[in-house]
Amino acid sequence: MKPSIPKGTRDFGPEEVRKRQYLFAIIREAFVRFGYEPVETPSLENLETLTGKYGEEGDKLLFKVLTHVAGEEGPTAKRGLRYDLTVPFARFVVMHQHQLRFPFKRYQIQPVWRADRPQKGRYQEFFQCDADVVGSPSLMYEAELVSLFDQVFTHLGIPVRIEVNHRMLLAGMAVVAGLEDQFTSMTTAVDKWDKIGPEGVAADMERRGISPAKAAHLLEILQHNDLEYFRDLLADSPIGTSGIEEMDVFLRYLAITPTRNPVVFTPLLARGLGYYTGCIFEVKPEGEGMGSIGGGGRYADLTGIFGMQGMPGVGISFGAERIYDIMEARQLFPSDLTGTLKILFAALDSEAHHYAFGALQQVRNAGIPADLYPEPDKLKKPLKYAADRRIPFVAIAGEAELALGHFMLKDMTKGTQESLPLAEIIQRLS
Amino acid sequence: MKPSIPKGTRDFGPEEVRKRQYLFAIIREAFVRFGYEPVETPSLENLETLTGKYGEEGDKLLFKVLTHVAGEEGPTAKRGLRYDLTVPFARFVVMHQHQLRFPFKRYQIQPVWRADRPQKGRYQEFFQCDADVVGSPSLMYEAELVSLFDQVFTHLGIPVRIEVNHRMLLAGMAVVAGLEDQFTSMTTAVDKWDKIGPEGVAADMERRGISPAKAAHLLEILQHNDLEYFRDLLADSPIGTSGIEEMDVFLRYLAITPTRNPVVFTPLLARGLGYYTGCIFEVKPEGEGMGSIGGGGRYADLTGIFGMQGMPGVGISFGAERIYDIMEARQLFPSDLTGTLKILFAALDSEAHHYAFGALQQVRNAGIPADLYPEPDKLKKPLKYAADRRIPFVAIAGEAELALGHFMLKDMTKGTQESLPLAEIIQRLS
Numbered sequence: 001m002k003p004s005i006p007k008g009t010r011d012f013g014p015e016e017v018r019k020r021q022y023l024f025a026i027i028r029e030a031f032v033r034f035g036y037e038p039v040e041t042p043s044l045e046n047l048e049t050l051t052g053k054y055g056e057e058g059d060k061l062l063f064k065v066l067t068h069v070a071g072e073e074g075p076t077a078k079r080g081l082r083y084d085l086t087v088p089f090a091r092f093v094v095m096h097q098h099q100l101r102f103p104f105k106r107y108q109i110q111p112v113w114r115a116d117r118p119q120k121g122r123y124q125e126f127f128q129c130d131a132d133v134v135g136s137p138s139l140m141y142e143a144e145l146v147s148l149f150d151q152v153f154t155h156l157g158i159p160v161r162i163e164v165n166h167r168m169l170l171a172g173m174a175v176v177a178g179l180e181d182q183f184t185s186m187t188t189a190v191d192k193w194d195k196i197g198p199e200g201v202a203a204d205m206e207r208r209g210i211s212p213a214k215a216a217h218l219l220e221i222l223q224h225n226d227l228e229y230f231r232d233l234l235a236d237s238p239i240g241t242s243g244i245e246e247m248d249v250f251l252r253y254l255a256i257t258p259t260r261n262p263v264v265f266t267p268l269l270a271r272g273l274g275y276y277t278g279c280i281f282e283v284k285p286e287g288e289g290m291g292s293i294g295g296g297g298r299y300a301d302l303t304g305i306f307g308m309q310g311m312p313g314v315g316i317s318f319g320a321e322r323i324y325d326i327m328e329a330r331q332l333f334p335s336d337l338t339g340t341l342k343i344l345f346a347a348l349d350s351e352a353h354h355y356a357f358g359a360l361q362q363v364r365n366a367g368i369p370a371d372l373y374p375e376p377d378k379l380k381k382p383l384k385y386a387a388d389r390r391i392p393f394v395a396i397a398g399e400a401e402l403a404l405g406h407f408m409l410k411d412m413t414k415g416t417q418e419s420l421p422l423a424e425i426i427q428r429l430s
Numbered sequence: 431m432k433p434s435i436p437k438g439t440r441d442f443g444p445e446e447v448r449k450r451q452y453l454f455a456i457i458r459e460a461f462v463r464f465g466y467e468p469v470e471t472p473s474l475e476n477l478e479t480l481t482g483k484y485g486e487e488g489d490k491l492l493f494k495v496l497t498h499v500a501g502e503e504g505p506t507a508k509r510g511l512r513y514d515l516t517v518p519f520a521r522f523v524v525m526h527q528h529q530l531r532f533p534f535k536r537y538q539i540q541p542v543w544r545a546d547r548p549q550k551g552r553y554q555e556f557f558q559c560d561a562d563v564v565g566s567p568s569l570m571y572e573a574e575l576v577s578l579f580d581q582v583f584t585h586l587g588i589p590v591r592i593e594v595n596h597r598m599l600l601a602g603m604a605v606v607a608g609l610e611d612q613f614t615s616m617t618t619a620v621d622k623w624d625k626i627g628p629e630g631v632a633a634d635m636e637r638r639g640i641s642p643a644k645a646a647h648l649l650e651i652l653q654h655n656d657l658e659y660f661r662d663l664l665a666d667s668p669i670g671t672s673g674i675e676e677m678d679v680f681l682r683y684l685a686i687t688p689t690r691n692p693v694v695f696t697p698l699l700a701r702g703l704g705y706y707t708g709c710i711f712e713v714k715p716e717g718e719g720m721g722s723i724g725g726g727g728r729y730a731d732l733t734g735i736f737g738m739q740g741m742p743g744v745g746i747s748f749g750a751e752r753i754y755d756i757m758e759a760r761q762l763f764p765s766d767l768t769g770t771l772k773i774l775f776a777a778l779d780s781e782a783h784h785y786a787f788g789a790l791q792q793v794r795n796a797g798i799p800a801d802l803y804p805e806p807d808k809l810k811k812p813l814k815y816a817a818d819r820r821i822p823f824v825a826i827a828g829e830a831e832l833a834l835g836h837f838m839l840k841d842m843t844k845g846t847q848e849s850l851p852l853a854e855i856i857q858r859l860s
Contacts, residue, residue, distance in 0.1 A: 003479055003521040003736045006509055009472035011522055013529070014536070017468035032769040033794045035801030038447035042439035042555055043473065043511075043541065044493075049433055063474075064496040066507055067436075067545060077496055079436055081473075091433040092441055099443070101818040103804055106444070111473065115497060125472055138804035140787055147791065256788040306433045339462040357570055358686040361577065364463045371465030374533055374568035388531040 008118030009125050018337040020324065024109055027129050027318055030152045031107035034144060036131045039106040041088040043081055050080045053087045053305060061114045081113035085130045093134060094306040102135025121325065132315030134302055139246060142279045142298065143253035145316045149283050149294055150259035157332045159286040163266035166247050167276050169230055172240020176233060177218040182210055184274065186218065191270040222268045230267065250279055275299045281316065285326060293319040342429050344391045345372040346382035348398035356397045359422050366426050386412055395425060438548030439555050448767040450754065454539055457559050457748055460582045461537035464574060466561045469536045471518040473511055480510045483517045483735060491544045511543035515560045523564060524736040532565025562745030564732050569676055572709045572728065573683035575746045579713050579724055580689035587762045589716040593696035596677050596709050599660055600700060602670020606663060607648040612640055614704065621700040652698045660697065680709055705729045711746065715756055723749040772859050774821045775802040776812035778828035786827045789837065789852050796856050816842060825855060
């Protein structure tokens with residue numbers, strides 16, 4: 001009879017929710033300032049919308065939901081829970097294409113569900129925070145999204161390195177190294193660089209059937225991180241040259257909006273996802289061996305999976321759960337988060353309790369989160385209650401205060417107290 | 431291949447999301463000011479947490495989710511989607527009882543899912559907005575929750591009537607009318623008063639086996655709506671007298687916090703839910719035959735279903751979907767909702783486009799949502815784009831503006847335009 005929650009899911013208490021609200025509010029505020037508009041899609045999608053969109057592994061991780069269909073016997077699994085925000089967004093764009101104006105800039109902050117084996121830091125229900133602009137090839141959006149990353153992480157207090165690369169440069173390198181027919185094997189291996197190092201990448205490439213000589217050639221290329229080197233290297237590769245040209249346009253826009261965090265050209269940034277076709281980004285916290293806390297890139301075709309052609313775009317995603325963990329570990333959340341109670345009233349007798357209840361409403365009407373200990377009581381219990389709820393001030397009313405029209409304001413941090421009229425208390429807390 | 435979403439679910443586009451954010455923010459802000467703290471529970475609960483908690487009908491409406499359990503063949507339905515916010519909150523209180531301080535005041539704004547037959551205004555996924563305080567019998571909370579209703583509906587611009595009653599008064603009336611053994615039948619019938627009128631209630635009571643004489647007696651009693659009448663009527667009923675006494679205490683607290691909307695003692699307010707034991711509330715929009723847009727009441731036992739005794743409380747719930755519909759119909763949403771784009775930059779040539787891109791960042795850095803048309807273009811397309819996205823100002827840059835360090839600021843509402851330096855534009859929009 002002891003209740004529990006499913007493995008891989010979480011209850012969030014008041015402090016955690018306030019911290020999460022703080023984090024999401026900062027991300028949302030930046031999305032809005034940058035002209036992204038909110039979209040929300042249902043948690044339940046038709047299973048056929050989801051199936052086959054996330055690879056074989058993804059299909060296994062879809063949560064299926066039973067529904068009764070009229071006239072059919074027994075429930076059937078015709079729906080699934082949202083697995084990411086990209087496929088529902090693609091469906092949204094196709095379904096609402098005639099109401100939308102392109103380029104369409106949307107942000108979406110919603111939970112997704114994955115039937116993954118639960119483990120530390122991996123949950124079956126977690127939030128994604130995405131922004132995408134679709135319907136324009138302009139590289140100014142790449143620059144603005146890098147700037148958005150820069151501003152949000154500056155605001156959050158997490159120094160980061162923003163790595164950028166271009167899938168066409170990777171394609172050019174593949175040509176140079178003779179790997180154009182093994183491009184996916186190559187990028188999949190290179191994508192693991194951070195985890196397994198160059199030797200690991202070489203071994204992985206060989207395991208995937210890439211010759212040691214070609215692997216070595218590619219690794220030699222990847223020692224470089226100067227765009228000018230690649231401009232020369234790829235001069236004869238049309239796709240490589242296109243990549244260089246796009247990088248130039250992107251970097252010119254970027255130069256107009258100086259960032260506080262370093263933006264680093266990183267030729268070995270590959271991004272596993274096959275659907276990226278242009279600039280790609282990844283955000284890494286400085287000074288950690290940790291994985292990325294943000295990423296994204298340009299794709300040529302968002303909506304082809306739903307039969308609508310010619311919808312290019314570029315998007316980014318914040319790794320909210322990891323960002324939360326970093327902020328928690330580094331104590332980056334403000335101590336006076338919005339929604340924290342500012343003052344508790346307490347009364348010594350019934351008369352004073354009604355007096356305090358009236359004062360309470362005035363404080364609340366002034367926009368200050370406030371509460372009243374529910375019963376007249378000796379001070380011990382209300383003070384303990386205030387301490388437990390970490391309320392910084394207690395306003396006490398007894399006969400003496402009532403006669404004066406005052407409250408005894410106790411500063412719980414300093415331990416001092418002072419008899420004051422209510423107006424003065426409201427002013428101090430405002 | 432045409433994508434669709436399940437019946438009973440909804441996509442929300444930018445304007446709808448902004449309106450929903452506005453509504454939820456007002457409710458949340460009031461919850462916070464009144465000292466309620468946020469809690470969030472997982473969308474997925476163990477099926478055994480949910481089953482049997484919502485009656486036979488409710489069990490049928492639970493969405494069941496399939497999971498693979500290691501070592502078992504085939505998927506099984508061991509989880510369900512959150513059906514309301516009360517049962518998960520009860521589970522939360524039991525599981526976290528040793529970390530919580532009582533009285534514990536929580537608010538929760540999250541979606542719930544019901545496998546209901548979809549129809550106009552009834553969805554399979556919708557938000558609930560609840561606030562509850564548990565662990566105290568104090569009637570000051572009843573008064574504060576009525577005040578909270580009053581403030582939120584005032585803020586939203588919906589004049590309402592807040593109906594209040596007390597389950598013990600209903601119990602006393604049952605005693606007087608000789609219906610104490612048919613209390614549930616009586617309250618279930620009376621609960622339909624708004625829909626079926628007194629004759630309908632009488633017929634419904636008779637159908638439930640209540641004698642016509644007793645039904646007529648009860649209806650006669652229910653013609654009255656003066657608390658003093660009930661004070662006399664119930665003087666010999668201990669439970670009725672307790673109800674009167676609680677109403678007195680509640681009304682004394684309420685008198686300290688005058689409301690803008692009428693709070694009306696309504697003896698025929700019954701609230702269908704059996705678990706209410708004290709004061710009950712319902713909020714109805716003035717001047718409509720519509721149902722309630724808020725409600726709540728006191729209960730003696732939140733957590734008994736999970737084996738934890740002695741946890742009384744009082745709570746309210748906002749009918750967010752209905753409130754939204756009323757606000758939409760009456761055009762109560764502000765036209766300049768937070769997050770609406772304020773200005774679009776447009777450039778006539780590539781040089782001006784980079785110039786505008788730099789200005790764009792400065793406007794955004796000043797906290798103003800802003801955008802830039804992605805390509806240099808004749809003005810026709812950017813102006814149409816601004817009109818379609820309902821952006822009130824367009825700042826145009828061509829050779830002349832670039833030379834001056836200005837932008838031509840076009841007011842899309844008035845149709846006027848003016849050449850201005852950027853600083854001036856930022857000041858006007860701030």
